[in-house]
Amino acid sequence: MADNNPFPGENNTGHIWDDNLRELSNPPPRWWMIAFWASIIWFFGYGVLYPMYPIGNESTKGVMGWTQIGEYNEGVDEVEAVRAEFESQLKGMSAKDVLADPGLSEYTVAAAKVLFGDNCAACHGGGGQGGPNFPVLADDDWLYGGAIETIEQTISMGRKGIMTAHGKIISDDELGKLVTAIEAGNPAGEPLFMQKGCIACHGMDGKGMQVLGSANLTDGIYRFTPEEGQSRSESIAYTIKHGVNDATDPASRVAEMPSFGDRLSKDDIKKLAVYVYKFGGGQ
Template identity: 55%
Template structure:
């Protein structure tokens, strides 16, 4: 091919394709060569200054002694130094005292966001909106009360409510009557339940857990706390177990909540974070503030 070069006066290799496509032997532009040698020098300088080449299980250390772990630890020290002022203040304060201070509240919310994401969001959602089968924390509906004291008790010791399975206690027509009554109570804010439903509610022992007015409260204390066993409020429009409605209410009445030996029972268990050693007292205090301020604290 080179013996029959159709471009003999051109600085090419003699390789020609499709009559006129050929490989030239021109040198690269000077700027390109400068960049090439500069990059080589940069690599040499980098390998001298920083960890670079693997030698056994460790890289060469570099004369600066820089490592990512050292950089990370310095960053942690800087963050800790900025947080120290706030951490020292909240250490001796209660959750209520923190909430009363807007500045400390904002700091605590920012600080506890990661705690909530690591420990709570899997069940309650990243914003407290609740995942299927788990309570919403961003509303004002509380099974055990929404004061900081109650929230702290819930996080520390966990919760495991219980409701009797009535499949062998109530007649099918009684179950249907109660399920319809629950729907009526939810839709009318507790004012439209049928007389037959109210009669069953009171005679079948439902008031022992749901209270005389079906709002889930057994007694209200002077300090604002409520006495409750975690039974749902049947007078609001909020359903503990989605999707709600007649069939959902009927399922709960029939099979109960956390009933051993009943495969269809509702499962509703909150772990005890303090008893299990998963969270410190300070972390629980921050989470109490965070949950309280999601929108439904009392």
């Protein structure tokens, strides 16, 4: 810092570094001062109009009486007003009728997106692509059938099919033969398929029975995916050996679709049925 100011008349503070780096004392530009005072006026004006100043555990209310929850409720009311026309139509229509109405069907799909995300996506994926050991909803392989009425029934009542564990009545050699026949898409071609009673649930041709929710064993589409380090044939063998939802076998696979009839309204279930059907796999 210089003891003698080498820049007389410059209106600097006298603080000088490195011979010419100095601190000036010029006033701020007029536009800046106008903006500065305007911001102060705006600050106090805002505090008068809106909730702002803390008083104890609350704040001042503001002369306009505005609140975030109030604005939110107004927005909800606006949305509900738009939806009211469509919602009133939905109440008197079946899911099948909704599908036949393009405009109402489009609205239903949009309205059900959040419902699906909240209640179904955790297991079936955001786009119906399925998760590990959870069914794909976007294909045309349906254990119980893909009719819109069936989908609605499934959502409402849930599903819990049972496959008997065959581990006690089948040898390893027999198990291997059945697995080979199933992987080849021709389970009925293996005599054991009939001898072990598989036809009772999966039908004479092995294509399954929708009334029972039994799997089609000829299409190569399997309900359960192999575990890490497990081959597809080993996964099939495990299912045959331990069954599905068989209470007599602690190692049985678990597969249950919960009922949503007690937690969603009939209209919401109807919307979800249309939404799932619209994935492209409905039939």
